[in-house]
Amino acid sequence: xxxxxxxxxxxxxxxxxxxxxxxxxxxxxxxxxxxxxxxxxxxxxxxxxxxxxxxxxxxxxxxxxxxxxxxxxxxxxxxxxxxxxxxxxxxxxxxxxxxxxxxxxxxxxxxxxxxxxxxxxxxxxxxxxxxxxxxxxxxxxxxxxxxxxxxxxxxxxxxxxxxxxxxxxxxxxxxxxxxxxxxxxxxxxxxxxx
Ligand SMILES: [Zn+2]
Numbered sequence: 402x403x404x405x406x407x408x409x410x411x412x413x414x415x416x417x418x419x420x421x422x423x424x425x426x427x428x429x430x431x432x433x434x435x436x437x438x439x440x441x442x443x444x445x446x447x448x449x450x451x452x453x454x455x456x457x458x459x460x461x462x463x464x465x466x467x468x469x470x471x472x473x474x475x476x477x478x479x480x481x482x483x484x485x486x487x488x489x490x491x492x493x494x495x496x497x498x499x500x501x502x503x504x505x506x507x508x509x510x511x512x513x514x515x516x517x518x519x520x521x522x523x524x525x526x527x528x529x530x531x532x533x534x535x536x537x538x539x540x541x542x543x544x545x546x547x548x549x550x551x552x553x554x555x556x557x558x559x560x561x562x563x564x565x566x567x568x569x570x571x572x573x574x575x576x577x578x579x580x581x582x583x584x585x586x587x588x589x590x591x592x593x594x595x
Pocket of ligand 1: 462463464465466467516520522523
């Protein structure tokens with residue numbers, strides 16, 4: 402024998418390949434496809450969500466089932482730090498002046514800050530990467546579509562792109578999503594074909 406190769410197991414096909422290889426004096430063995438993947442892809446190759454740039458992201462609330470959806474071309478971790486600082490700065494002001502009621506009537510920088518102050522809720526700063534898209538224009542549309550498709554978002558508007566409401570029915574038919582914010586597996590997809 403001249404050596405051996407690992408074959409992903411595909412019923413009906415892998416046996417034929419194996420016979421051909423054997424006739425060429427090459428040993429082969431079958432591995433399930435997911436096992437092959439785990440051999441080839443090392444966990445250290447995975448980029449952490451906070452180090453990923455060019456994303457549509459979600460920040461779930463720890464106290465209710467709403468999620469904030471945004472986009473950034475920069476590292477997600479840096480954008481999240483800004484959101485966090487904004488919330489903390491406003492919260493400090495609220496605490497020291499004991500004027501949560503009057504603060505809550507002001508429209509803050511982002512919908513996360515608004516939600517945190519009005520409801521006295523805490524965002525989960527371990528943000529989720531919902532879509533990766535390097536192109537700023539495409540990412541804007543992805544954000545608008547994600548917001549429109551997500552039933553339980555806390556966004557005030559639909560992001561930087563104006564998606565006509567004529568698409569609502571279509572988006573609803575293609576894919577209606579709710580995000581399970583308290584699960585590590587964030588997405589519950591209903592009726593999804595994309
Ligand atoms: Zn909440």
